[in-house]
Amino acid sequence: MTEKSLTDNFDLNYKEIKENIKKAAEKIGKRPEDITILAATKTVDAELINYAIQNGIEYIGENKVQEFLSKKDSLLPCHRHFIGHLQTNKVKDIVPFVELIHSVDSIRLAKEISKVSKKLCKVTDILLEVNIGNEETKSGFTAQELMENVNEISKLEGICIRGLMAIPPICENEQENIKYFEEMNKLFIDISSKKIDNSNIDILSMGMSSDYYAAVLSGATMVRIGTSLFGKRDYGKK
Numbered sequence: 001m002t003e004k005s006l007t008d009n010f011d012l013n014y015k016e017i018k019e020n021i022k023k024a025a026e027k028i029g030k031r032p033e034d035i036t037i038l039a040a041t042k043t044v045d046a047e048l049i050n051y052a053i054q055n056g057i058e059y060i061g062e063n064k065v066q067e068f069l070s071k072k073d074s075l076l077p078c079h080r081h082f083i084g085h086l087q088t089n090k091v092k093d094i095v096p097f098v099e100l101i102h103s104v105d106s107i108r109l110a111k112e113i114s115k116v117s118k119k120l121c122k123v124t125d126i127l128l129e130v131n132i133g134n135e136e137t138k139s140g141f142t143a144q145e146l147m148e149n150v151n152e153i154s155k156l157e158g159i160c161i162r163g164l165m166a167i168p169p170i171c172e173n174e175q176e177n178i179k180y181f182e183e184m185n186k187l188f189i190d191i192s193s194k195k196i197d198n199s200n201i202d203i204l205s206m207g208m209s210s211d212y213y214a215a216v217l218s219g220a221t222m223v224r225i226g227t228s229l230f231g232k233r234d235y236g237k238k
Helices: 003-027 046-054 065-074 088-097 107-119 143-154 174-193 212-217
Strands: 036-040 059-062 079-082 100-104 124-130 159-166 199-205 222-225
Touching: 003 036, 003 046, 003 212, 046 059, 046 065, 059 065, 065 079, 065 088, 088 107, 100 107, 100 159, 107 124, 107 143, 107 159, 124 143, 143 159, 143 174, 159 174, 174 199, 174 212, 199 222, 212 222
Parallel strands: 036 059, 036 222, 059 079, 079 100, 100 124, 124 159, 159 199
Antiparallel strands: none
């Protein structure tokens, strides 16, 4: 596909996504601008990411540490997030360059982010990842573990809990999706209502290309969209 085709596709896709989010947000009495579109840029070339930034995308999220490091110096100014699984030995490589880490799935990882952040005299915003479907193949806190551990994590210096993130099980229909998203929203409201140290809880990151409309209907404040924005990508190329 030519560069012009890619940018034309982005323009059409982005317009449609914004319209869908507007419909969903208005349906539940929210403003469209209350929902952040985060462009999931795994395997997307820096040139196309920069085009997206120039045309309205303010937030990007990378899944792989090495891929992010290879692209970061080529990108225009934007809000840079890390959204993939993060190993503790890679924390030092990512913390200096991102504003928010979505995928904090253990106390051990939170402690490492705290340690590296303190060395850099930085406060790193984090989201706590919830395994809302209790799937053995996925990382993240169960709902019960989240409530048990959030206070311990909040006492760590150098981090600020900004909210929750989840990737629900693959569902056959929107109603199944909404069930998991509504469970996440309830957890989000419960966490938000507590007086937790080192926190400013205002982000519920859930919903991707296939289910962002249902996620917004269920209370998502941030959706992570890749394929629906950039088109189908070759995940083997990087």
